[in-house]
Amino acid sequence: MKLLLAFAMVVVLAPLLAPYDPGRSFDGYPFAPPMRPRLLDGGTVRAPFAYALVPVDLIERRYGADRTRRVDSFSGETPWFLLGSDPLGRDVLSRVMMGARLSLGIALLATLAALAIGGTLGALAAYSGGWIDTVVMRIADFVIVLPAIYLVLALRGALPVALTTTQVFVALVGVLSLVGWPTVARGVRGILVVEREAEYAEAARAMGAGAARVIVRHLLPAASGFFVVQATLLVPAFVTAEATLSLVGLGFTPPAASWGMMLQDASSPGTLVAAPWLLAPAFAVMVTVLAVHLAAHARTKLRSPVFRTQLF
Amino acid sequence: MRFLLTRAIGAIALVFAVTSGAVLLAQLAPGDYAGRFDRTPAELAADRHRLGLDRPMWEQYTGWLTRTLTLDLGESFAYQVPVIGLVRERAANTARLAIAALAVATLLGIPWGVITGTRDGIVARVLRALSLFVISVPPLIGAILLLMFAAATGWLPVSGMDGPRNFVVPTLALALPIAAMLERLQSQSIGDALRRPSTAAARARGVSRTRVIWRHAWRQSLAPILGIYGVVVGSLFSGSFAVEYVTSWPGLGNLMRMALMARDTNLVAGCAAAGAAFLAAGILGADVAQALTDPRVRGEGAR
Numbered sequence: 001m002k003l004l005l006a007f008a009m010v011v012v013l014a015p016l017l018a019p020y021d022p023g024r025s026f027d028g029y030p031f032a033p034p035m036r037p038r039l040l041d042g043g044t045v046r047a048p049f050a051y052a053l054v055p056v057d058l059i060e061r062r063y064g065a066d067r068t069r070r071v072d073s074f075s076g077e078t079p080w081f082l083l084g085s086d087p088l089g090r091d092v093l094s095r096v097m098m099g100a101r102l103s104l105g106i107a108l109l110a111t112l113a114a115l116a117i118g119g120t121l122g123a124l125a126a127y128s129g130g131w132i133d134t135v136v137m138r139i140a141d142f143v144i145v146l147p148a149i150y151l152v153l154a155l156r157g158a159l160p161v162a163l164t165t166t167q168v169f170v171a172l173v174g175v176l177s178l179v180g181w182p183t184v185a186r187g188v189r190g191i192l193v194v195e196r197e198a199e200y201a202e203a204a205r206a207m208g209a210g211a212a213r214v215i216v217r218h219l220l221p222a223a224s225g226f227f228v229v230q231a232t233l234l235v236p237a238f239v240t241a242e243a244t245l246s247l248v249g250l251g252f253t254p255p256a257a258s259w260g261m262m263l264q265d266a267s268s269p270g271t272l273v274a275a276p277w278l279l280a281p282a283f284a285v286m287v288t289v290l291a292v293h294l295a296a297h298a299r300t301k302l303r304s305p306v307f308r309t310q311l312f
Numbered sequence: 313m314r315f316l317l318t319r320a321i322g323a324i325a326l327v328f329a330v331t332s333g334a335v336l337l338a339q340l341a342p343g344d345y346a347g348r349f350d351r352t353p354a355e356l357a358a359d360r361h362r363l364g365l366d367r368p369m370w371e372q373y374t375g376w377l378t379r380t381l382t383l384d385l386g387e388s389f390a391y392q393v394p395v396i397g398l399v400r401e402r403a404a405n406t407a408r409l410a411i412a413a414l415a416v417a418t419l420l421g422i423p424w425g426v427i428t429g430t431r432d433g434i435v436a437r438v439l440r441a442l443s444l445f446v447i448s449v450p451p452l453i454g455a456i457l458l459l460m461f462a463a464a465t466g467w468l469p470v471s472g473m474d475g476p477r478n479f480v481v482p483t484l485a486l487a488l489p490i491a492a493m494l495e496r497l498q499s500q501s502i503g504d505a506l507r508r509p510s511t512a513a514a515r516a517r518g519v520s521r522t523r524v525i526w527r528h529a530w531r532q533s534l535a536p537i538l539g540i541y542g543v544v545v546g547s548l549f550s551g552s553f554a555v556e557y558v559t560s561w562p563g564l565g566n567l568m569r570m571a572l573m574a575r576d577t578n579l580v581a582g583c584a585a586a587g588a589a590f591l592a593a594g595i596l597g598a599d600v601a602q603a604l605t606d607p608r609v610r611g612e613g614a615r
Contacts, residue, residue: 142326142329144543144546145326145542145546145591145595146330146546146591147546147547147548147549147550147553147587147591148546148547148550149549149550149553149554150549150550150553150568150584150587153553153568153569153572154333154334154337154572154584155337157337157572157573157580158337161573236448236450240450240452240453240554243452243453244452244553244554244557247452247554247557247558248557248569249573250569250572250573263456266456267456267558269459269460269462269463269470270463272456272459272460272463272464273460273463273464276460279456279457279460282453282456282457285450285452285453286448286449286453289448289449289450290444290445290448293444293447293448294444297444
């Protein structure tokens, strides 16, 4: 949970915390390795600094440390890459931090949308019963069976290929929520069908509450725990989905920095060995998923593994 | 028998719905295959006419449908070869990968879950933590990390599909999270089975602990695990898309991606049909396996 809060802080404060503009390329510093912060300079203790990089061989992308020049701020002309630089000489750390805004933003909004759609349709199905119930649940079952990423691909394929960053953001939120709602709808329906018959619900109806009021004020709170569990499943799934889509070229396009986009730089084996720091976004995805799982684990002790299937 | 019939009809309906959906979505998309090249308007119109792209969407769909019912999937716009051969080859590659991953996941996940579900020592605790970690590595990330490992050590080939060694990276990337998921499920379910009075009775009769676990409890605990296989098939396909891309596996996922990007409608439909057929077969297989071990499921299907 603390880990998640720290994440949220980074996302919100990214523009202030990021050392560099994520789009800024430093000329002559492609594939620069991470520069280790140091405190000791030849026996004297100083404020944190790093030795400046000097290109030894630009073709082979080898760099050496210039022990006579210290970099101690992010404002000078000499860059301090805490996590190295990408093929265009852009700061990986800044890009991961700013990328979190796109990647996590999409995941969170799509999760909220999926919960809203699923909750509404599930409640509708449970409360009205009859053919509405049948139709909604049949559609939900159908969508659940499909491999999620292909559904996302097909829906994404139906939209124009070239979109602006904002349009991609909106499109992905829409597409992902369309894929994520069915499990929510099924669960909510299951809970509400039982709760509807409970005495408190009957009491509310007897006091003249309308269907909408009974559902929203009395029945849905019974499903709140279920919503939390679903959110812990959807967020990791959606983060992965964004990464996959952007990686294969159907998500964000340059110059946007999302984690999936950044993985494009890291997806060739040669680069992976020469510049392992380009894997930073992969670790960001992993840590996000792990953080959410740990939070869920602490909350539910993984009581219901049946719901813990992977979407992606 | 009745059960099998209803499930089989469901499977056919699934294939039909998925394929039709793919064709309609592909046609709904702005732009078409012919419009991707620099042509004079006259050439463009001729191309559109040749490929049948100038007709209304509904007519294109019904045309495609009647051809498909005679098992003619048409020709790929981009490759200019019949879709069926292309799809068959690629689908076989994806199926090989999926089956290998499913086998590895099962052989790894089930014993793993039995250990964590029946013991409480340091080993079990480490294995439990490991599973929580592994379940958090989606196939996409797993594939990239394993790829780096393979490239750095030079022990394993990093892309393509030339021999059995090529299977290691994509299979593990795909299988590990599923194995961890099976572990969670098996661990839970064998724990429940061990708490039943029947297992206590067996122990009281003097049956050894190992025998109780494997012969009594494990069998009882299998039902929920077989039940999850239908869902696993779906997530296997999803994961295989990312893994195929990262490891350049010549499978259905990569073919589908290229077809979608090129607006190659016939090929998209062919891929969707193959994928849906696999999916339906997998779900059908999982249902049958469950019905064989649990007579209650049979009754439910016949209702």
